[in-house]
Amino acid sequence: xxxxxxxxxxxxxxxxxxxxxxxxxxxxxxxxxxxxxxxxxxxxxxxxxxxxxxxxxxxxxxxxxxxxxxxxxxxxxxxxxxxxxxxxxxxxxxxxxxxxxxxxxxxxxxxxxxxxxxxxxxxxxxx
Numbered sequence: 001x002x003x004x005x006x007x008x009x010x011x012x013x014x015x016x017x018x019x020x021x022x023x024x025x026x027x028x029x030x031x032x033x034x035x036x037x038x039x040x041x042x043x044x045x046x047x048x049x050x051x052x053x054x055x056x057x058x059x060x061x062x063x064x065x066x067x068x069x070x071x072x073x074x075x076x077x078x079x080x081x082x083x084x085x086x087x088x089x090x091x092x093x094x095x096x097x098x099x100x101x102x103x104x105x106x107x108x109x110x111x112x113x114x115x116x117x118x119x120x121x122x123x124x125x126x127x
Contacts (some may be wrong), residue, residue: 005044008030017041021067026051027062029054029068045092049073058084063120067092069116076100082109094118 001047009018010032018039023098025047033042034056042057045067052075057066063085069092076098078084081091091106094116106112 005030005033006027008035010035012036013097014038019043021045023047025049029050029057029073031056033057034059037062039063040087043067044071046070053077061085061087063088064111065090068096069093070095072097074098077103079103080105082106082112085109087111089113090115092123093117 001020003025005020005025007030010030012038015036016038018036018041021043022045025044027049028051029044029049031054034054037060039060040062042063043065051073053073055078056079058078061118062082063083064087066088067090073096077093081103088109089111091112095118103115
């Protein structure tokens, strides 16, 4: 698939799984997708996405899998990931252009089973 992510996909209000991984999608992740509150999975890995990270995705408490690795996304990760996403099990964010602190709250994410954070411009907190 090529092109951009259509904003109209935000109209699929009952959508539970969003998977556009491993395509040639360009542009930003539309902020409107943050309103898909039934999502349990969001995968846009291995595309050509740019722009800042869509922070509204981190407010979808039902999300279990979040993957946006291998793009050109920028910005920073929210500080309170484990609080706003208590069901997060898989979190793949490597190979982007993120900066800022690594979210220390990830150490409290008790449901987290797998994380990929390679090539992030930050220090991982040590307790």
